[in-house]
Amino acid sequence: PSYEVYDTNPDGSFNLWFGYLNRNYEEAPDIPVGSDNSFSPGPADRGQPTHFEPRRHKDVFAVVVPKDFGDQKLVWTIVNHGQTQKVTGTLDRVWLIDRKYTTRNATIQNPYSNLPPEVTISAALTASTSAPLELDIEAKDDGRPAVAGKPIGMTFAWAKYRGPGKVKFEPGKGKVDNGKAATKAVFDEPGDYILQAVVDDGSGENAGNFGYQCCWTNAQVKVTVNGK
Numbered sequence: 001p002s003y004e005v006y007d008t009n010p011d012g013s014f015n016l017w018f019g020y021l022n023r024n025y026e027e028a029p030d031i032p033v034g035s036d037n038s039f040s041p042g043p044a045d046r047g048q049p050t051h052f053e054p055r056r057h058k059d060v061f062a063v064v065v066p067k068d069f070g071d072q073k074l075v076w077t078i079v080n081h082g083q084t085q086k087v088t089g090t091l092d093r094v095w096l097i098d099r100k101y102t103t104r105n106a107t108i109q110n111p112y113s114n115l116p117p118e119v120t121i122s123a124a125l126t127a128s129t130s131a132p133l134e135l136d137i138e139a140k141d142d143g144r145p146a147v148a149g150k151p152i153g154m155t156f157a158w159a160k161y162r163g164p165g166k167v168k169f170e171p172g173k174g175k176v177d178n179g180k181a182a183t184k185a186v187f188d189e190p191g192d193y194i195l196q197a198v199v200d201d202g203s204g205e206n207a208g209n210f211g212y213q214c215c216w217t218n219a220q221v222k223v224t225v226n227g228k
Contacts, residue, residue, distance in 0.1 A: 001076045001087040004059050005097045005213055012067035016089040017213075018048065018076055019058040028053050029080055036079040039063070048076065049196075051160045059213055060196075063089070097213055117141045117154055117176075119199045119219040130228040132170070132184035135221065137197060139176050144215075145203050152202030156181050161196040161220060165189025190227045196220045 004017040022028070030051050031037040038044035046063045063074060074089040089095075118140045127133040135158070143151040154176035158169040168186040175181070176199065185195060200216040 001078050001085055002058075003076075003087045003089045003095070005095050006089070006091060007097055007099055009064070014065050014067070014069060014091060015062040016065060016074060017059045017062050018087070018089065019056070019060045020049070020052055020078075021056045022052045022054050024054050026054060031078060031080055038077055040075050040077065046074075046076075050162045053159050060218065065091075099213070114144045114201070114203060114215045115142045116215040116217045117199045117201055119197070119217045121197060121219050121221045123195075123221045123223065125223065127185070127187060127223050127225045128228065129187050129190060129225060132186050133223060133225075135169075135183045135185055135195070135197070137176065137181040137183075137199065137219075139179055139181075139199050139217075141201050145201070154202070155200050156183075157198045157200075158183055158185070159196055159198075161194040163187075163189075163193030163195075163225075164191035165225075167193065167195065185223075187225045190225045193223045193225060194220055195223065 002019045002021060004019050006014050006016045008014055028051060032050050033045045033048070037048065037050060039046040039048070047061050049060060065072075065074065069091055071091070075086055076089070077084065077086045079085075120138045122136040122138070123133060137156055139154055139156075141151070141154055145152055155174065156176055157173045159172070160167040165188045170184045170186065172183070187193070197219045198216055199219065203215050
C-alpha cells in the first residue's frame with residue numbers, strides 16, 4: 001500500500017489518496033476486506049480495492065476525512081503471503097497538493113495547464129456469466145498535452161476492482177477514438193463486482209508519469225453478475 005497525497009474539497013474536508021505497488025509481474029492477488037485488507041481506526045472498509053493488478057498504481061482511490069481531522073492518522077494494512085505491509089495517511093502539509101499546479105508546465109500565472117479527462121461509463125447494472133457485458137466509455141479532454149500541435153490522445157485500461165471471480169476484458173486496453181471506446185467483460189463467477197477504467201490523456205497513470213497527480217481519471221461501474 002502507498003499513501004500518495006491529500007487535497008482539499010470545497011466544504012473543507014480532505015481527500016487522502018492511496019495507491020499500491022504489486023511487485024509481481026504476473027500474480028494479481030484478491031484480498032477481501034477484513035483482517036488482511038483493512039483500515040484503522042474503523043471502519044475497515046474505506047472503498048479500497050480487493051483486487052491488485054501487477055506493478056505500480058497511483059491515486060487508485062481516495063478516503064474523505066472531515067475538516068477537523070487534525071493530526072489523526074489513517075492506517076491501511078494489507079497482508080499477503082504471510083507478509084504484512086502498512087502505510088499511514090496524515091494531513092502533514094508535506095503531503096498537500098493543489099490540483100491547479102500538479103502538471104509539468106503549471107505556474108502561478110498559468111494554473112490548470114492540463115486537466116484530466118471527463119469520463120462517463122455506460123453499462124447494464126446486471127449481467128450474466130453466460131454473456132459478455134458491454135462497457136462503453138465516453139470521454140472529453142482539453143487536448144493537452146500536445147506534440148507538434150496535435151493532442152497525444154486518450155487511452156483506456158480496464159481492471160477488476162472488486163469481485164469474487166475472474167474478469168476478462170475484450171479489449172482491456174486501447175485508444176479512445178473520437179471520445180469513445182467499447183469493451184466487453186466476461187465473468188466466470190456470479191457475484192457483485194466493481195470494475196474500474198483508467199482513462200489517460202497521455203501524461204498520466206497509463207503513460208507511466210508517476211511524478212505527478214495528473215492527468216488521468218478513474219471511473220467505476222458496479223455490476224451484479226448472475227449465474228447461467
